Amino acid sequence: MIRAFGYNEFLFLLSAVQWTLLLSAIAFIGGGIVGLFVALGRTSDVKPLRWLATGYIQVFQGTPLLMQLFLVFFGATVMGIDMSPWVAAALGLTLNTSAFLGEIWRGCIQSVPRGQWEAASALGLRYPGLMRYVILPQAVKVAVPPTVGYLVQVIKGTSLAAIIGFVELTRAGQIVNNATFQPFLVFGIVAAIYFALCWPLSLLSQRLEARYAAPTR
């Protein structure tokens, strides 16, 4: 039974946006927390930590996100864990985001001049204090624009969760299309909604970058 695309279908798509946003938020926050440790590992003086962080980043950057979601989802099933698409998507996206944010932030940490580490060490600050009060505050300034920019990738990445059956915006689009058979219209609207979410963030990222690139004071 074929329905026409109408107001109800549009509302259904819109209400799916909340799941896209929620999944993005979880991936971004979880990925940010794990990513901070990945970045610290990558810039550590301790060789094994550095190797571990490097390996982690290479695995997640070197394989498709979709495969990572598959591996988490089906891997859990193989290991006898009953994992809902929800949890699998959140976990997979968190891991993936942490690798990318970790690598972005590594660059930001390393952009802080060596002299800052030396001055702080010479004053007697140990690693935690040195990082917290001297290095990270300076790295954060550099990190804000690319991090906001990467949020766009996270939002778009959540669309892959559709394939393991999690109903977010893309999956909602598929469901509506199966009922209406108007793929161009439906996916056009879905794409427009993604654009409406991502475009402001891209603009913001560019603005921030211009602001931080401008000579301060």
Next chain:
Amino acid sequence: MAVMSEPMSADVVIRMEGVQKWYDHFQVLKDIDLEVHRGERIVICGPSGSGKSTLIRCINQLERHQKGRITVNGVELGPHHRQLDTVRREVGMVFQSFNLFPHLTVLENCMLAPLKVRGVTKDEAKATAIRYLERVRIPEQADKYPGQLSGGQQQRVAIARSLCMNPKVMLFDEPTSALDPEMVKEVLDTMIGLAEDGMTMLCVTHEMGFAKSVAHRVIFMDRGEIVEQNTPEEFFTAPKSERTRSFLGQILAH
């Protein structure tokens, strides 16, 4: 000059014995023996790449030495954090490039280490910071950011920041080399003030006027070795080694 006539106590603050350091196969420090007494002021000079920075950076272990012993204030620098912390608390360092923390105000720059390393109260840290900012004659800049100050002012803040930790020894690595000529004097005057108060100082510098008026001892380094050390009078008027003579010839020619 008045600075020279102060008594110099006999106890040793820094002792380096047979210190050696390599970068891969390149030996930067060859068998360095050095004793610095309390209240003593030493100027280290020598050609570029001779190991001057490396030597003083070994004292607070910004660089690790591979052989020999370094003792600071009776604490021998070993592989443990504990000794490193003790030593770094006692030893202040001023860099050629100032290295102020750009995201903190001048006052915050001076308060950070006392608060986080010494654990003093905020009021105490602030009082100390203001006292030393007055001493380097820039209390009025306390709420500015480093980027808003001139080079000479930044370097004076860097000196004040170190002093806030109440160090027993101050290390200076070419503190005036990055400055415009008109700002050199204000920084040297600050250092002379420190000398007058009896601070133990090791200064890598090519400011020979400063060396003559302030140093008890001038050390000449070349290729990782201490080639010659003497009082400034002897050092400048009767250098013993050929290498020293040719070096002095070069810098005094400018």
